[in-house]
Amino acid sequence: MRLGLLLPEGGSAHLPALRALCQRELGWDDARWDSEARAYLTLWRTHYALPEQPRLPALMRW
Known part of the structure; x- marks a missing residue:
């Protein structure tokens, strides 16, 4: 469905x-x-969602 490409989630x-x-x-x-x-x-989720962002180790967080 085209809506799936245009709407969040x-x-x-x-x-x-x-x-x-x-x-x-x-x-x-x-x-x-x-x-x-x-x-x-x-x-x-497999083909159109953005990939999950990797979590930064605790030492790299601001």
């Missing part, structure tokens, strides 16, 4: 609204939604 704040739409329009049950949402978030 891949648009995860909008997942509840998208859930209602997908379940109503596509006939998805809770299990299907959970599976699709998990797959989307995994894809987003």
Whole structure:
């Protein structure tokens, strides 16, 4: 989804609204939604999210 490229956290704040739409329009049950949402978030984190910043050792902190 293009929203995932433009919104913070891949648009995860909008997942509840998208859930209602997908379940109503596509006939998805809770299990299907959970599976699709998990797959989307995994894809987003793997390919589009910024990598986690490494933590600095305590001696290097200001």
